[in-house]
Amino acid sequence: MKEPKVFSLNISEEKGAIKNPVQKVFFDKKGIVGDAHAGSWHRQVSLLAKERIDVFSKEEKKNIKPGEFAENITTQGIDLSGVSLLDRFKIGPVLLEVVQIGKKCHGRSCAIFQEIGRCVMPKEGIFCRVLKGGQIRINDPINYIPQELNIKIITLSDRASLGEYEDKSGPKIAELLEKFFQGRPWKIKLSRVLIPDSKSRLLQEIRKIKKDKPEIVFTTGGTGIGAKDITPDVIKPLLKLELPGIMDFIRLKYGKNNPRALISRSLSGVLGESLIFVLPGSEKAIVEYMAEIVKILEHSIFMQKNINIH
Structure with a gap:
């Protein structure tokens, strides 16, 4: 598997919408500045593996791009299926803590669900809160820190x-x-x-x-x-x-x-x-x-x- 890194960074102004790729983002204590999911709650930042997007694309015979599942960080080279609650990700100066794995599907309010009829985020999305902010860019390395x-x-x-x-x-x-x-x-x-x-x-x-x-x-x-x-x-x-x-x-x-x-x-x-x-x-x-x-x-x-x- 490749060295873990940020494959894509994605933001949107509204929840339930496809997120658009950007070159860099800044994290404050509420999440990614300018992203709809930032706020004083636990699911401030979402992660999804590019490898899982590729599998989904092959299954559906459709080219799914980063951000279309509304994930903030599309990872590459890291198996997110083994992640546990309270585990951490260090990306440059940013430190994220896993607070939820998967979520309830929004159904009709989810753009990808409306188009295809299913989504991977309810089972495989990783949701984090920000412990330490800062700026990161695409291709930045990801340091996975398991916690017990x-x-x-x-x-x-x-x-x-x-x-x-x-x-x-x-x-x-x-x-x-x-x-x-x-x-x-x-x-x-x-x-x-x-x-x-x-x-x-x-x-x-x-x-x-x-x-x-x-x-x-x-x-x-x-x-x-x-x-x-x-x-x-x-x-x-x-x-x-x-x-x-x-x-x-x-x-x-x-x-x-x-x-x-x-x-x-x-x-x-x-x-x-x-x-x-x-x-x-x-x-x-x-x-x-x-x-x-x-x-x-x-x-x-x-x-x-x-x-x-x-």
Whole structure:
């Protein structure tokens, strides 16, 4: 494959219209200056591979030109099908971050759809926001920078840390996360640590969290009312924001059939730059809690990253 580069730069004054090629463009914090899709929203800039346009042209027996799918940047020499959310593209001084892959087809308001009856952008269009502006030109090289969604899992248990019994809740969280993210456009990196029910050891892990800044943290264990149940007491005072709704909902939902679930002091919030979920230590509780948490996980990540996907 050829060296990744900008094959064409395309802009339009109206949305839903074919974009016209230009030699250079300037990016500000809202997108490409003079383009209809620039604005204070997440899909400021769109990318589409020339190779995919060529395939579409062959299938339809029609010469589709750059910009006719309303993409801003027609790339060449890079496989955009492997791109994940939060990945980045560096083009000269410009830095773009992937915030959406594919989109809802506009149908009649889409010029190429009106002519042919289908479009590649709903499945293969890459949409970005501008992290750093500047000017770029056609043939500028593209540097693709993959990003991982870092997730840390901390199990607190004296007995498990001594090897007296197997930690099951930490691995269960990892298993359920891998299942949830399978087939979704994220690159996840999971790490697990097993520590005793110790305030000092938990604070040590929290210092690492604030330094490493994983997107998501799960703790499991220590949410009851026993003398060793210290996890919420250590974490709650350190939260930048508490998010009580999800935990209140889970306690009430499962507490109807199992009143013991109401005793849990589970909590969630923002710790430094990380989302954190403080969960019970039983494997059964993990399954119940994760079933609800995954429903709000992606949206919470976007909110934490200040990406407005509404």
